Amino acid sequence: MIEMERMIVLLILCHISATFAVLQLSLYGAAAIHSLQYLCTATLGISAFPEFVAVGMVDEEDFSYYDSNIRREIPRQEWAKEKVEPEYWEKNTKHFNLEEQSFKEEMENAMHRFNQTGGVHTLQSMNGCEWDDENDKIEGFFKHGYDGEDYLTFYLKNIRFPQTATAITSQSDNESKLIDCTRWLKRFVQYGRSTLERKVPPEVTLLQKDPSCPVTCHVTGFYPRPVNVSWQRDGEDLHEDVELGETLPNGDGTFQIRSSLRVSPEDRRIHKYTCTVQHSSLKENIVKELNEGEIFI
Structure with missing residues (x-):
């Protein structure tokens, strides 16, 4: 029950x-x-x-x-x-x-x-x-x-x-x-x-099925709910080709959110792309760089 x-x-x-x-x-x-x-x-x-x-x-x-x-x-x-x-x-x-x-x-x-x-x-x-x-x-x-x-x-x-x-x-x-x-x-x-008033820091993972799909910055396991997830290109905030999802509850009292970026393989070779996560539990922002070593399928 x-x-x-x-x-x-x-x-x-x-x-x-x-x-x-x-x-x-x-x-x-x-x-x-x-x-x-x-x-x-x-x-x-x-x-x-x-x-x-x-x-x-x-x-x-x-x-x-x-x-x-x-x-x-x-x-x-x-x-x-x-x-x-x-x-x-x-x-x-x-x-x-x-x-x-x-x-x-x-x-x-x-x-x-x-x-x-x-x-x-x-x-x-x-x-x-x-x-x-x-x-x-x-x-x-x-x-x-x-x-x-x-x-x-x-x-x-x-x-x-x-x-x-x-x-x-x-x-x-x-x-x-x-x-x-x-x-x-x-x-x-x-x-x-x-x-x-507890503080639980998020875990951040970059996900992509294949090079033709958007890259997803998956942020999960954080509390409290307010969080800021943003994408940058060469250090400048990106707003185009970015889709931010809803902040949703997990089953354990924490929250999760996804933000997706559509970027071509050519642009990835030319520019530096990063996903930045700000949360009240963090002393420093979490920054994930879009490179092959950080992406999970």
Whole structure:
């Protein structure tokens, strides 16, 4: 059951990553910015997949899981199991019980709106908050998508915590939810600090099937998620003939990304090509030179 849940989590994260423009943290400011988000997916016409799944993520690492089969939210990290209050799991279980029914109704409404009577369909949402702990600014976000297309996006930006109880009660409903989200985020960051603030350096490999194929710079096994992968020709950054893939989760809490360069054998003989990787875990950038000794098939 645990392995099935992990596979479902990875499928959702990959699908959400492709469907939504997931919020990217600055490479050098990542230590000061934290995020809490909930990714919800309802499906229709996929028999092997739960009808509703919700994944909770702190700093883009999953810490909680709910689906329509188990019908309760459960922790996915040791720090969440040991330190998060039982009241949180009880409250969120009730919340996702209601969300499950709400998503089913919204799925029916969307199918009616688009004049659909059957087939495979997905309804997804991503909502949560970001907190900059240097200046205590917060930002909330809500995105909704149907069959892979965004159809609702909402942001609350540049909000500071009110200093009095009177100010809190005067906030709008959305701002109150944002404040509640950020309070939980601050707790989670404290509870899981040793895990969330760890640094795992990437492994970098150059791959090419044959001389007619693009060369791929494969970067994997790194944490946290923000990373910069670039190509250079004779020391100058390249943008043409470069294709950068999505940053995707591995099954062990780390991430991977690929960047491909299309270059002719003639140009490789004339010029020096390099792939450079920047990550917060590295004291120095990793630079891989495009030569026969570095390329794996």
